[in-house]
Amino acid sequence: MSSSAKTVLEVKDLKISFRLPTGDVHAIRGLDLTLEENEVLALVGESGSGKSVGVKSFMGILPDNAVIESGEVLFHDGDEVIDLLKLKDQVRRRTVNGIKIAMVFQDPMTSLNPTMSIGAQLITALRSHSRMPKKAAYARGVELLREVGITDPERTMGQYPHQLSGGMRQRVVIAIALSQDPKLLICDEPTTALDVTIQERILDLLQSIQRARGLSIIFITHNLGVVSKIADKVAVMYAGKVIEKGTVFDIFYDPRHPYTWGLLSAVPDLSDGKEELYSIPGTPPDLSKEIVGDAFAPRNPYALEVDFKAEPPLFKLSNTHYAATWLADPRAPKTEMPPELAERIRKMKQEAKEYAES
DSSP states (O other): OOTTOOEEEEEEEEEEEEEETTEEEEEEEEEEEEEETTOEEEEEOSTTSSHHHHHHHHHTOOOTTEEEEEEEEEEEETTEEEEGGGSOHHHHHHHTBTTTEEEEOSOGGGTSOTTSOHHHHHHHHHHTTSOOOHHHHHHHHHHHHHHTTOSOHHHHHTOOGGGSOHHHHHHHHHHHHTTTOOSEEEEESTTTTSOHHHHHHHHHHHHHHHHHHTOEEEEEESOHHHHHHHOSEEEEEETTEEEEEEEHHHHHHSOOSHHHHHHHHTSOOGGGOOSSOOOOSSOOOOTTSOOOSOTTGGGOTTOOGGGGTSOOOOEEOSSSOEEOOGGGSTTSOOOOOOHHHHHHHHHHHHHHHHHHHO
16 A cells, blocks of 8 residues: 555554453453555454454444443544544444445355345345435346346345355345445455355455455455455454554565464465464463463463563564564564474465566
8 A cells, every 4th residue: 555545444452341240351452453545454363362343343233241441443534533432323323334334244144134035135225324216226236236246136136045145145245235335344254154166256356346446345354365365454363452464465475473473384285295284382361361461472482581571562573564572672582483484485475476477
């Protein structure tokens, strides 16, 4: 992205806890993010790292036992800046959700009404914030289905969700999400439930729509293969915080945090001949207990003594690349990434070079 790109979303020191009978779970412990216009930001990390919880707070769809303890979520809409966390639910539903910001979930059947035809659901979405005539809404619904790659949109308008394949249903959900021409699209693992071939087609679709409409997208996933295909920037989350962020090239070609090293090492590589996949040792921390030092320290084979005493700041590695690890401190001993990962990155760079030259 160019330095002149305009900011769409700023998340500042967001902290969210869940109230449970056994005590509070601190799911988000200080989330900071920035999203620019016409940019795809991927949020990656293990289950429980806080990816979905954070973005659901933008939409006001957290469960009743969630408490937003602090922070700001600033949405830039032209000259207006809206703090999404301060909006009342009724105002949010009327002015933001589905209009300025739309969301696509993992399972399309949780978003579609099984008792209504696809056409009825699209028409309802189109008329929910305007007095568009039903005939015009029907025609617009057909256009939206065609835009998301459905080849016989008129027939699909009369069908019901159970009559469509998983990939078709997800295309319909994307069409509904786009119906009010939002500025920001949040995709929460939208391809996880699909087979690999359909997953690829949905990713291609999202890319083409994003470019055609100039959308900003937050894409939540644990699949780094998806990230490499769709993202401009990446934020790696662990224990409710961003522990490394940068461009997709920063994260894939020059990762600096040992957790990111582990994530990349765990991606299957058919060329290395190994039958067993790498897995990061240990388990994520219990977020109901106080975390002292670096949350990843107990699982980190490269941990320093200071990791168990003090939480690292986000060290600036370049104008685009930051990592919250004491290994990035100039005073820290020089530590190289695992040789197997270094070799994998070397091969990726070589393949990218050969592809560019072909």
